[in-house]
Amino acid sequence: MKIEAWLFGITTVFLVLVTPAYWFITDAGASGADWTGTSALVMTTLLASMVTLYLGFHANRMDPRPEDRKEGEIAEGAGELGFFPPFSWWPMWCALCLSTIVLALAMKAWWLLVIGVVLGALALCGWIFEYYRGEHAH
Structure with a gap:
């Protein structure tokens, strides 16, 4: 899960850089300006950082999966993946x-x-x- 944590971490860094740039470019600081885009970017940044922290926290505490190791083989990931429910009304x-x-x-x-x-x-x-x-x- 370290790869996933890094991907969300890079996304969080990108959003941290883009959000203030968007705020300045759209002049959201002016009175009567539309705050929708800035608010959406701030919330997206917070959500991405929350997922980054969660994945990073659990990646350090669990055994590495075959896809997390450089010498991992595809056959190591074989087996039952879980329960997938059938069609439901x-x-x-x-x-x-x-x-x-x-x-x-x-x-x-x-x-x-x-x-x-x-x-x-x-x-x-x-x-x-x-x-x-x-x-x-x-």
Whole structure:
């Protein structure tokens, strides 16, 4: 994970240099200027630095992976990679319930909000407990 930490570190350094340059070039310091781009760059810089710190912290505390070593072989990385869930309909139902909730808030239709929240809770429970029952249970 050292390679990933270095990549995010280089990105963070780049953003640290670009953000003040953008602020000066767009004259965001003037009154009435648009602060959107500068705010987005500052938040991107902070997020990239957070990922850099996380990856750097864990890279020093874990055994090197085969791709992290210069003498590592491709065959060393063979084996099970993890659990990849099959196709699921639950994300679609959660998104539909969320769009119903947003529509209810936009229309100030509180009765529709209650319906969206109740159905959303059911859809979220279905998504969470999808692999505890049925064909894909484990």
